[in-house]
Amino acid sequence: xxxxxxxxxxxxxxxxxxxxxxxxxxxxxxxxxxxxxxxxxxxxxxxxxxxxxxxxxxxxxxxxxxxxxxxxxxxxxxxxxxxxxxxxxxxxxxxxxxxxxxxxxxxxxxxxxxxxxxxxxxxxxxxxxxxxxxxxxxxxxxxxxxxxxxxxxxxxxxxxxxxxxxxxxxxxxxxxxxxxxxxxxxxxxxxxxxxxxxxxxxxxxxxxxxxxxxxxxxxxxxxxxxxxxxxxxxxxxxxxxxxxxxxxxxxxxxxxxxxxxxxxxxxxxxxxxxxxxxxxxxxxxxxxxxxxxxxxxxxxxxxxxxxxxxxxxxxxxxxxxxxxxxxxxxxxxxxxxxxxxxxxxxxxxxxxxxxxxxxxxxxxxxxxxxxxxxxxxxxxxxxxxxxxxxxxxxxxxxxxxxxxxxxxxxxxxxxxxxxxxxxxxxxxxxxxxxxxxxxxxxxxxxxxxxxxx
Numbered sequence: 001x002x003x004x005x006x007x008x009x010x011x012x013x014x015x016x017x018x019x020x021x022x023x024x025x026x027x028x029x030x031x032x033x034x035x036x037x038x039x040x041x042x043x044x045x046x047x048x049x050x051x052x053x054x055x056x057x058x059x060x061x062x063x064x065x066x067x068x069x070x071x072x073x074x075x076x077x078x079x080x081x082x083x084x085x086x087x088x089x090x091x092x093x094x095x096x097x098x099x100x101x102x103x104x105x106x107x108x109x110x111x112x113x114x115x116x117x118x119x120x121x122x123x124x125x126x127x128x129x130x131x132x133x134x135x136x137x138x139x140x141x142x143x144x145x146x147x148x149x150x151x152x153x154x155x156x157x158x159x160x161x162x163x164x165x166x167x168x169x170x171x172x173x174x175x176x177x178x179x180x181x182x183x184x185x186x187x188x189x190x191x192x193x194x195x196x197x198x199x200x201x202x203x204x205x206x207x208x209x210x211x212x213x214x215x216x217x218x219x220x221x222x223x224x225x226x227x228x229x230x231x232x233x234x235x236x237x238x239x240x241x242x243x244x245x246x247x248x249x250x251x252x253x254x255x256x257x258x259x260x261x262x263x264x265x266x267x268x269x270x271x272x273x274x275x276x277x278x279x280x281x282x283x284x285x286x287x288x289x290x291x292x293x294x295x296x297x298x299x300x301x302x303x304x305x306x307x308x309x310x311x312x313x314x315x316x317x318x319x320x321x322x323x324x325x326x327x328x329x330x331x332x333x334x335x336x337x338x339x340x341x342x343x344x345x346x347x348x349x350x351x352x353x354x355x356x357x358x359x360x361x362x363x364x365x366x367x368x369x370x371x372x373x374x375x376x377x378x379x380x381x382x383x384x385x386x387x388x389x390x391x392x393x394x395x396x397x398x399x400x401x402x403x404x405x406x407x408x409x410x411x412x413x414x415x416x417x418x419x420x421x422x423x424x425x426x427x428x429x430x431x432x433x434x435x436x437x438x439x440x441x442x443x444x445x446x447x448x449x450x451x452x453x
Contacts, residue, residue, distance in 0.1 A: 050442025071165035078118035127403035178381035184323025189330025197338025217262030225255035307397025337369030382436035
């Protein structure tokens, strides 16, 4: 009897082992059919610290997106003189030039109006509002306010600016600086890195007439697209960021039209069969030397030098300067990946099928070479936020009326007893830089090819 039981027990173990083995095979086959990015997503989700860091970024993004509804001197919605008004939304429309304020709301103190009822933001202050009765007010000290609704929950600075409102709107500036500057850096870095990596020093060939037409047209495109319109761009930047984007878009259109005309002229010259020697352009060496020159200059000093000579300081100019000086690392990563990818079979097959080189680079080479670029962008956003905070702290390039975390930290130097002016924005900068670095480390681990095996 015991012998039969032992045999049945062993057969049961074998069935369980076979079932487990089949389950593993199905799981393995499912893993083989998964795309690269789905595997990266799963590997990233295993890093709990990186996942929570990403969630904190989402939280900051929500604060930045709804900053005007969280900290504003105007009510979100109010009933006044038998009418329902949405002052915060109305302000967006006024800023876009769609409408104008009603005469009864021009140059008024919003908190002194006699509302039938009103729903106020979390803190009823803008960063620029000054409370003369509560200068350098501590978060835990007594404050001269009409009611709890008007309390400065994180205190005020020496001029009476609300710290809580400054922190909320400073979140928007911090995220914008990181995303916009690294967006510019990514465009430049991917462009130069892709050209250098794909063409190398041997593949980019042209004739002398086409090269001359390209150089002349490029100089003219820069001159008419940006040089002649420098005053229009400067004035638009002083008006608003939206106006600057429109003017910049017009400049890019002019630049593109001139370069397209140059391409047509070059094609017409080539059809004439003019005898000309074909030359090879060592584009990889030229771009590599350009990268080395930019890297050799201390970036912070370069940014300070450029920002110091700008006629009209603007936070958007700071974003552009940071982006224009931060593309070298992305270019190096892109170049290294393109040097590896360009010799793979699918690129050779695309060349054999006669696809244009621009299509091969954009649709086939780059999508398989952007993994390290994303990691570099994550670390670059943290670096950009830190640089902007440094510039705001020393008062270079950022307008004095713009409240940022760095400028709030700088105000702590004027009052050594106001600990909240140093601790609160300093902690926010520390947290933001740290979470982006943790996200970068999580991407580094998730995109490690060894993890896919």
